Amino acid sequence: MAETARRTESRYGNRPTMKDVAARAGVGLKTVSRVVNGEPGVTPDTERRVQEAIDALGFRRNDSARVLRKGRTASIGLVLEDLADPFYGPLSRAVEEVARAHGALLINGSSAEDPEREQELVLALCARRVDGLVVIPAGDDHRYLEPEIKAGVATVFVDRPAGQIDADVVLSDSFGGARDGVAHLIAHGHRRIGFIGDMPRIHTAAERLRGYRAAMDDAGIPVEPAWMSLGVTGPERVRRAAETMLSGPSPVTAVFAGNNRVTVTVVRVITERARPVALVGFDDIELADLLQPGVTVVAQDAAQLGRTAADRLFRQLDGSLVAPERIELPTRLITRGSGELPPA
Amino acid sequence: MAETARRTESRYGNRPTMKDVAARAGVGLKTVSRVVNGEPGVTPDTERRVQEAIDALGFRRNDSARVLRKGRTASIGLVLEDLADPFYGPLSRAVEEVARAHGALLINGSSAEDPEREQELVLALCARRVDGLVVIPAGDDHRYLEPEIKAGVATVFVDRPAGQIDADVVLSDSFGGARDGVAHLIAHGHRRIGFIGDMPRIHTAAERLRGYRAAMDDAGIPVEPAWMSLGVTGPERVRRAAETMLSGPSPVTAVFAGNNRVTVTVVRVITERARPVALVGFDDIELADLLQPGVTVVAQDAAQLGRTAADRLFRQLDGSLVAPERIELPTRLITRGSGELPPA
DNA sequence: TAGAGCCTGGACAACGTTGTCAGATGCGAG
């Protein structure tokens, strides 16, 4: 009561500090710091006393203060669309592993494909002074990052390039993958081929559409507008889009699905139909080989994307990198049956 | 050269500080702080000048310093097994959404089911002074968390209870779910039922095994040791385990799979066999309804687990919670065909 | 016009840590 109990109402719920440890061990503040950080120049006896005090008090170094002093947070930020998407899980994990190898923690954020939320997240991460950022961009204007990059925040974009700024980017060959996938369908006799994809403002979606057009063009097949369904999100809308292009006066005999979510829904739609429909999907999906028929896909290696991006990030931090670069990873066509069905 | 360029080699790559902004705007340090934090007591004209200086310099508040001063980091930590696992993706996302609603960021870490790595991660998060922790434990002794919890770090365990300490836990009814799933197989005429699960030191695995035994016991069926395969991890070992119990002198006619990864592998094994084998799996898997037959599962709601845990975490932080509690969410049996096959 | 009261702005300390540097201690050699 008498002593105003300032200590008791302390912010961290009474976290002991090095000062407390020093007092208890009967040594100086800096000596505690030395012990905690394993610096040389402490006699075994002193070290033991300090260690005892640390254990007794349950002391844990306050990294916020450490960061403030040292300038490096040993943490990196990852902004992606949705952690629950099976494509991003492995990517995130790969980034985390690389970060771990460099002694850094990973702060995660989902943009939900909303540019504003992306920016909000990125800036929040910068305010925490993450050492670096891995961003799967939702927006197409990243000039807001210029001061950050200039201030030394390492930055790598993944899956889609940055907008309006020059930065490292690691992505899959969406154009080539889609072109090959569609060409595969054409090679199996299809001419009326549908495309269902995400909003074209998303780079990958646009590239895959371009690949579709290129394959059709290469084969001299004029594309009818009714075959293309762009910017459809959500299972219901994908379902409607698929059903529309499979019905009507000139139904398609094959579908190219622009991403894993579209593929899953299209599989459902096709399964319900009597007439077989060929299908090639972008992104691999689990159990694709166990379906009847197996789903042929253009696979990209999400983990490899993440690893490559994180590697590059830490090389930026090492200072061993100079000019931004664009790294494109190849895709792989995996034939399992659905893409080899003849036109019905 | 003459002026030792201290500023130039500054740690944050020359990040402007409030002091710099103040100098440029010709105001005091605290005034900048007021503007940045939207505090009252600044004339519109002054505010404009400060804002201009902020924009011109690309100033971003240093949250490390802020944290040091204020004591709250507005970030929470999530330690789980593997972000790439389809079960944890949605869980993590759900936690993130709740955190976001409370203005907090999420720091993620994968323990890879290694108790030591779990502890390492948790303590690293505590050193960063996260406000709270959501932990999916890998180990079974969490006494190392006692000083942290005492110091005010809100803590909630998910999916599995904490070991050796009293803490909030949110989990699915593994025992009841497994018992119901196995009873479902028994109801469809099976008596020789196999169980393939994770290491029994993992709480959920042990509970599901217990559920299996209980269901068999309730039906008066003595369990043969050859029917149970515990502690199998990795597709190859699961495959071998499944093949073993499906062959030999007294093969099982049905399998209960202890988690999503086991289920997937067992599906593969069963598909390759001539004789049909019934299957019920714990955890739902994507596309389970499209397989032939559809896979019957005991489903748990990963997102709901995450949401519930995070809600509870923030209620701890509000101070509106007192005693640790155990919250058990029900599971749901989803029949799709594989669990309704008669014994062959 | 003087005094009271309000509003704005700024000086200063503190948060917990680390880097710098100087002081203390102990030991061996002369």
Place this chain on the structure above:
DNA sequence: CTCGCATCTGACAACGTTGTCCAGGCTCTA
């Protein structure tokens, strides 16, 4: 026994922010 050196230890400032508190200038009233 004293000096010199090496080793160990601690005082102090600084990191960038926020909370406290006071000063100065303004308005409004008497």
